[in-house]
Amino acid sequence: MDLEQLFAGLDSVRWGDVDHAYGEADDLPGIMRALAGDEQQARDALDELWSSILHQGTVYAATAEAVPFLARLVAAGVHPVELLVLLGGIAESEDAYGLPEPGACRAAVVDQLPLILPLFESGDPEVRRAAVWAAGRAGSVSVLPALRRGWRRAEEAPGVRAELLAALAHLDPEGTAATATAAVSADAPDRLRMVALLVCVDLGLPWTPAHQDAMVSLLPAGPHVVDRFDLQRNEPLHYTVHRLLLRDTDRDRSAAYDLIEAALRLPGAEARGEALWAAEHACLISRSAPGRLAGALLSLLADPSFTDTASLLPVLGKLGDQAAGAAPALAALAAMDGEPADRALEVLVRVAPEQAGPLLARDLGRRERTMRAVTGLSGLRPALPLPYGPELVNAIRIRLTEIAGSDEPRGGDAAELAVLLLGWGRQAAAALPEVTAVFQRHPARVARALAAVCPPEHRDETADLLRRAAESGDPDDRYEAADALRALTGETGPLVSVLKEVLAEGARQELPRTAGELGSDGLVLVPHLRAALTPQGDGPRSNPAMNADVQTALALWRLTGDAAEAVAVLGGVLAEAADGMWTRWPVANAARAAACIGAAGAALAPALGPLLDDPVQAPGAVIALRSLGHGLDDARAADLLLSSAERNAEWATALDALGALGPGVLTPEVRARLTALAEGDLRVVDSGLEPEIVPQDERLRIRARELLAAAKD
Template identity: 45%
Template sequence: MDLALALDGLDAHPWAATTHAYGSAEDLPDVLRALAGDDEEAADEAVSELYGSVLHQGTVYAAGAEVAPFLARVAAAGHKSADLLRLLGDLAGSDDECGVEPGAVREAVAAQLPLMTASLTDADPAVRQAAVWALAQTRAVGTVLPELLDRWDAEREPLVRAELLGAVARLEPAAGAALAKTVLGPEQPARLRLAAVFAHLDAGEAWDAALHRAMLSSLPASPLGGEQLDLDRAEPLCAVVEALLRRGTDAETAAAGDLLDTALRDERAEVRAEAVWAADRACRLSRSAPERLLPALLPLVTADDAPGVLSLLANLGPIAAEAAPGLAELAEAGDDDVLADRALGVLALVAPDRAAPLLARGLGRRPRGLDAAAGFRAPQDVPFPFHHELLTAVRARLTEDDLSGNEPVQLARLLRQWGGRAAAALPELHGLLPRFPLPAAPALAAIAAESAPDERRRAARVLRESAPDAPLPVAQAHFELTGETDVLLARLAKELSEASGDVAGAARAAGRLGAAGEGAAGALRGALSGADARRITPVLDADVALADALWRITGDARTVVPVLDSVFARAAGEPWFRWSAIRAARVAASLGPAGRPLVPRLEALLEDLERVPAAVLALVAVADGESLDRRSLAGLLLTAAEREANASEACDALEALGPRALTDDHLRRLNDLAERDLRVIGSGLEDRIVHADERLRVRVRAVAATLRPTP
């Protein structure tokens, strides 16, 4: 292919009729001209632009089908061939499609197979490797597989042979496994042995001693993974362990543990680092992995291996309590403040009692330690232990001038958790209130409530005086301490009437007043959005909070039901309003039978698994009980939980449905959620996954015990 002919028809193509991630594809002719031009830097930038527009973060757009012929012709002309063949393969391989018929982009790439196939014999191994990748991603088995098998016999470059083996395994797993058996031995290059391991896994074959040896002999495998074009296997050990664990059998779970245990004990630091990374992933996937791997992990709590293993132990939390002695030793080391702070942060999560005195000695110099004790990383359901030395350190720190960022919030949270035991810190909190009212006010109220009467009176007076010009939480703190509503009601009226006010926050505060908040009802009604309001999440969420507050205060369903109905209508069919609809369903549940007009809206939510738990809870509360197909709803809830769709709320809804809603199969599925090795919670913040799953497991067991028929 002559490069001069590669862009034939470019200007006549109807680019304006197609789109990419940033809208109209009218810019693509200029991008393609830069791609085919003599300026190498501009050509590289053009490749990057195409990855950002037609294949944006893995999502393929309609314009991908339109550029495919031009990309294939430029590649066939020998210009940027490896880059463009890889891009063509990535376009064909994506199942995440936007604004295009399913499979249309893949078909457009497959139509270029005659041009791409010729690159299998290119002189450049990188081009041959990219051609193999591109051909396999088209999934045109009948056309591509014979070409790849023919090339297998002729190809001698190990990297390309490894790509060929992976490609054959993707297209025809049995054929891939057959080829893999011939290259699994120790005499073969490591990258080829590694490809053989994956080919066996792709074929679903049982893990055996030969695969175990081949995988271990390929370590360190990260450099090999970086040479492959399959990004899902860029960390080979991690990918193998995950594949074994996801099979869900006892044998392969044990095999994953044995593989990691051996690698964690390897004398080579780079192998141990890979193994720690893979062990972290294993612990977030498998409930048995922490116990299995801790004996091999504990010796790595040293300065040399700390970077990776500290993050892993933090993710485990109290499960890793055995690591406390090693962590404490690192936290007390004076030669590396950064490492000591990291270690203290982990110690605060795995053994907080042990961390408290060390945090006291380093307060002001241990931001990670403080964050783990009372910041974003701290458990939400377990307070940090009270310690006299730490209380003294907090009091001293509160008087210093360099407090900033999250530190005042974290220090105040510690004191608030301790309640009356922190009464000695009341003077410092009074001093903190003018500077940092948001964290200081709730802590002041919580501690004063458990202190001497004169301290309660002083705190009440200070909060009352500060509230008019301070943020809303100051007035809330005054109410929590005194039970008096006048200060809070005045502050709520101001918040609800100002254009810049926090309507949702004010509504939530008003709702907590119950009937005592009657004075805010008018302002709450006035803050409801009108017909001309923007259809955005903050507006919908504010309306939900206002409806909730009005119900709690007035019990007036005639006002509340239409508001919730409007929220459901505006959120319908829009995934980005999913949580607004869930919040509205939760409020609807509180209405009881008064919310019965909302039943059709709630039933519509059952089409989205994320919304199912809240919808079922609401239906049980508001619908005619005889109208509910409880067994069908139980099945939906179990499916939601199994797919990690609001699993904890699904447990609440199963309980609400009652024992008679569950069949024997439902009970089996419920038991599996609690007792299987593969975790139910697998996404979210990495350092919360294990804790969230363990908490869910306890909850599921409790629900199962409640719903299981008595003998």
């Protein structure tokens, strides 16, 4: 191996002028030279290449520069399979950053096809297979003659033949349809049949009983694709269901559901596991899936051959009301010990919350997953409030007593319990003694719950306790105690005193927000609010700092009635955050603040106007601009709001804003779009935190139906 020839020109590339995932790419020459080193060096280099030049599917300017050297290594027999797979991944990437021109990385791979195509004749079937993959992903029709010759040749390796079919379909869909249909035949190798089925569904061919029978006969599908390079299609049942549902026709939906139900009837655990995963995905993208699949899924609970109830939990959590029949089985599992019981209880909270409370009470200290779900304190999802129940309140009282008497710091546990109590308010008044005891140790964690559960007969003594806590100690404790006191009695003096001291201590947006709610009692805080604003000229602000400045500006306006100062601050935030990749929330918060200020903030209109082009920011911008008196007519406003909702971009804000425009904007076209949002089968909310996709989409449907109903009244 002539390394000097392989790496000729490597050091002539200005690697420091091009970037990969981690910045300047001047480390790439060393990484690529390591590919020709010993086995460990090469493995490490391969890992670094995947991480840097094809990071999570993204390609960079440095990627295109590296491609010729990688192709030379392949042609020289240096880790050809691994590097061909990398080249194929580079060629198929649709996610690019900093390229000199669109498609530069794919074009770089196409330029190296003369080094890749001869490997179709390699004596190693894995090299042949990888070469076909890389060439096919390059997307150049110039590859088709070589692919067709390979298909006509008596290729004995099923994996290579399957990859040839996939590549032909990618580059010549129309010309490959008949070939793929014929390859579904039962006399073809199973691996080839499976890829042929995936090609058929990709090409949009009618999904016939023959396709259905072939797919079911090949389940479990995993073994037939276990080492395929095409990771997008490495779960064939899941992928096929996905593609059929996206066709959005009654026939294809029925075919997808029939396929899942047939797979659920198979006896093997592996095939059923694939079916459950496909069913769960179907519920995430199709509104009719829960109703159609619930019967088949619930029947598994009565099937003696099905013993893994825990494997049903993810999909049951996405069935909504349709899973009510599973409540007894969930309750039985939740009554057991261990992590599966906790997971079952979390699902039961979604399916039958009235049954979940007593079970949570029975083992409150060991249901961490369920507690995170019902409180939402993890920040990963909204809370799932439980209905009030005496058993659960008693269990909480016992836990609070343990926390109050513990020498360990257990403020987090106290905070979770406080969320439940806060939701029940005075219904949970029996817990007042225990909350009071915990308050002595963890004031900030339970202050609001203390005020919420306090009955009238204990109001004075609780107020005294909160008042004393607001006078000295940790600033967070003092603030929470003073704010809870305000909630309990309306008293603002202690809160004003605390805010005077803590406003300037950091970017906590709840502090200025609270100050702005105090009316005339908060006027004394105006100088402190001004002092809390981030000094100009100190460099870029963090998102928390910008958010705090927005709330401070809004508080100043609410307290003084003078918009000029607030408008200047908001304008500064909008200007600073306008071009940032991660500044969505400061921009959205500034738009909301501008809407509150109204016509007096008209100077902000030029900064808000460009937000209309962003579906995520458009709803807030529409509200703000109309509040400022900007000339945004009803028709355009309705179109922008509906477009945001249709793209699952701030749909709640968009539909609320559409409702605020009044029934006059609900033209036949607007009603038709609302009807599609409410009644279409494909979910509009199709991304985000997985446990929340179905509930959020159902809430969208309800809101859209409400708007349609209002149009009829």
